[in-house]
Amino acid sequence: MTFDSFLPLTDDQRSVRDLAREFGASDITPHAERWDREALFERSLVEKLGALGFLGMLIPEEYDGLGLDTVTYLLALEEIAAADASAAVLMSVHNSLPTQMILRWGSDEQKERFLRPMARGEKLGAFALSEPDSGSDAASLSTQARRDGDDWVLTGTKAWVTSGTHADVIVAMARTDTADDRKGARGIGAFIITPDLPGFHVGKKEDKMGLRSSPTVQLVFDELRVPAANLLGDVGSGFIYAMQSLDHGRLGIAAQACGIARAALAHSLSYAEGRTQFGRPIKDHQAIQFKLADMASRVAAARAMLYGSAAAKDRGERITMYGSMSKLLASETAMWVTTQAVQIFGGYGYVKDYPVERLFRDAKVTEIYEGTSEIQRIVIARELYATQ
Numbered sequence: 001m002t003f004d005s006f007l008p009l010t011d012d013q014r015s016v017r018d019l020a021r022e023f024g025a026s027d028i029t030p031h032a033e034r035w036d037r038e039a040l041f042e043r044s045l046v047e048k049l050g051a052l053g054f055l056g057m058l059i060p061e062e063y064d065g066l067g068l069d070t071v072t073y074l075l076a077l078e079e080i081a082a083a084d085a086s087a088a089v090l091m092s093v094h095n096s097l098p099t100q101m102i103l104r105w106g107s108d109e110q111k112e113r114f115l116r117p118m119a120r121g122e123k124l125g126a127f128a129l130s131e132p133d134s135g136s137d138a139a140s141l142s143t144q145a146r147r148d149g150d151d152w153v154l155t156g157t158k159a160w161v162t163s164g165t166h167a168d169v170i171v172a173m174a175r176t177d178t179a180d181d182r183k184g185a186r187g188i189g190a191f192i193i194t195p196d197l198p199g200f201h202v203g204k205k206e207d208k209m210g211l212r213s214s215p216t217v218q219l220v221f222d223e224l225r226v227p228a229a230n231l232l233g234d235v236g237s238g239f240i241y242a243m244q245s246l247d248h249g250r251l252g253i254a255a256q257a258c259g260i261a262r263a264a265l266a267h268s269l270s271y272a273e274g275r276t277q278f279g280r281p282i283k284d285h286q287a288i289q290f291k292l293a294d295m296a297s298r299v300a301a302a303r304a305m306l307y308g309s310a311a312a313k314d315r316g317e318r319i320t321m322y323g324s325m326s327k328l329l330a331s332e333t334a335m336w337v338t339t340q341a342v343q344i345f346g347g348y349g350y351v352k353d354y355p356v357e358r359l360f361r362d363a364k365v366t367e368i369y370e371g372t373s374e375i376q377r378i379v380i381a382r383e384l385y386a387t388q
C-alpha cells in the first residue's frame, strides 16, 4: 500500500520518489535487520545517498545541490524511512538542519568550505543543540563560548548528537553571553565545528531502543578552539536560527514517521493474507480488517497533513503550526500503527524474525526528538492564539 495516486504530484516528483523507493529496496531494506542487530553505521550508505544527490536535495544547484522543493525532498525521505528509519534520520538531520542553517545564515566563505561538499555528500552534517541538562528547554543550554583573539573557545557537553561519530560538519549552539550578562535565548551563538579542531572529543555512545544503526553520541568540547570565521551569522542569534530550522526539521521527522507507519501497514497486509487461524486467513476476521482499515486511514491522514504543510512551505507560507501538527500526527500515527502491526503478527510480532518488532522500536523516537509530542502541543496551542 503506497498511497501513490492520492497526492497531486508532478512527473519530476514522481520520478525522484521512485528513485528513492528503488534505492531503498535494493540497497537498504536487505541490510536493515543486520544493521539494527549489529548497531552498525554503514558509511558507504552516506556515499551512496550523496551520489544520488539525496544529501543536497534542498541546496541550490549553484552550491552543487539538487535545488528541489520540500515536497520532493520529503517524498524521497519517506521512501528511505520505509526502507530503514536509521538511514532516514541521517538524511533528515543533514538536509534539514546543518545545511539549511549554513545556506540561510552562512557567509560566502562558509558556503564554499562547508555547504558545497555537504551538498555533494562528501561531508556529513550533524546538529548539536541538546545537552544532558537541557532538552525541551533548549535555551537553558550551558555550553559556554568565550572569545579569545581570533578564536572562540567552547567548553561543555552536547548530548544526543545524531551521526555524531561520523559527522564532518557539526552546527553546535553555545552561550556567547557571559555569566554577568545573561541574555537567555538571545545569548546563544551557532558555531560550525569540525572534528579536527583541538579540544573536540566524541563522548558516550547511547545504547538505544531503536534507530540502532544511527549512532547517537555526546560531544565533549574541552576548551575547543573554533576560528571566529566559523561563527554562523550574528553572535547572539544561534538559538533563533536553530528554532527556525526546526520548523523545517519537524517535517523531516514527520516524513520519517510516515515511512515507518507505511512499512508496518504493508507488512501487516501481507502477513494477514498468509497467516491462517480458525480455518481462514486472519485478514478474513473482521477484527483484523478493522485494524487494517484504521491503520490505512491514519497513515493517509498523516501523509495528507505532511504534504499539505510541505506544499504551504514551498509557497513561502509560515508553517510553524502546521510543521508541529504534521510531526505530532505522523509520530503518534507511527507509534499507533506499529503497535497494531505487532498485534496482527501476534507472538511473531514480538520477536526479531519479522521487521515489525524493529519498526515498533524505531517509531517511538519520532514522538521524542526534534521536540516531544508535549512540546509540539505547546507550540500548536501558542500558535492557535497567535494566529487568531
Ligand SMILES: Cc1cc2nc3c(=O)[nH]c(=O)nc-3n(C[C@H](O)[C@H](O)[C@H](O)COP(=O)(O)OP(=O)(O)OC[C@H]3O[C@@H](n4cnc5c(N)ncnc54)[C@H](O)[C@@H]3O)c2cc1C
Binding pocket: 093, 126, 127, 128, 129, 130, 134, 135, 136, 137, 159, 160, 161, 162, 163, 208, 211, 216, 365, 368, 369, 370, 371, 372, 373, 374, 375
Ligand atoms: C535518538 C535521538 C536522537 C537525537 N538527535 C539529536 C540531535 O541530532 N541533535 C540534538 O540537538 N538533539 C537530539 N536529540 C535530543 C532530543 O531532541 C531531546 O531528547 C528532546 O528534545 C527531549 O529532551 P530531553 O530528552 O532532555 O527530555 P526533557 O526535556 O527532559 O523532557 C522529559 C519529559 O518532560 C516533558 N516536558 C518537558 N517540558 C515540558 C513542558 N513545558 N510541558 C509539558 N511537558 C514537558 C517532555 O515532553 C518529556 O516527556 C535526540 C534524541 C534522541 C533520543
